[in-house]
Amino acid sequence: MKLVVFDVDGTLVDSQHLIVAAQGTAFAENGLPAPSRAESLSVVGLSLPQAFRRLVGDDGPVAELSESYKRAFNALRLDPDYEEPLFPGMGELIARLHARDDVRLGIATGKSRRGVDHLVAFNGWEGWFATTQTADDAPSKPDPAMLLQAMAEAGVGPSATVMVGDTSYDMAMAVAAGAAAIGVAWGYHPAGALFGAGAVTVVDTASALGDLFRDGSGG
DSSP, X not given: OEEEEEOOBTXXXXXXXXXXXXHHHHHHHTTOOOOOHHHHHHTBTXXXXXXXXXXXXXXXXXXXXXXXXXXXXXXXXXXXXXXXXXXXXXXXXXXXXXXXXXXXXXXXXXXXXXXXXXXXXXXXXXXXXXXXXXXXXXXXXXXXXXHHHHHXXXXXXXXXXXXXXXXXXXXHHHHHHTOEEEEEXXXXXXXXXXXXXXXXXXXXXXXXXHHHHHXXXXX
């Protein structure tokens, strides 16, 4: 049995426009200049408090920014201009893996539980994931706690677990948990950063990612 755990933002869904807009609103509400787009995307994958500490420092209004961001994100998500589409081929890949008896699926994300529940329901994935870990449940990536909890819930050990993500935080979390780390090149951190954080490989397409599991490789 293999456990394949997916990050969400930048891996399953393209949420960059929504994230950048919500951050801009949060900073404006708190009287601060918005970070650049690159700065905004560099912290995707971290929990909100960790992300805002990276952007404004420990002495900044981290709690206020986090609350403002949540409000803005949930409001903008209802706007059709700020959809979170699945990356090409990822919906089909999730469906194929779900249909296999030798694979269990998981999610480990910096999103809130509410955000993950919305994603799962929107895509008709209810009951497909053996474990879903969110920023509400565990310390922020790259701490391994989230992935360790996923393995415990799914009943699968590190040697049979693969973490798929687009950031160095995902890769470092996998390494710390003893799991294999697979990077995707369509997200928010460059391939070099993924390899530097411990990725065993970085794929360019969902089809290439699926080939890894068809071959029985990927950890």
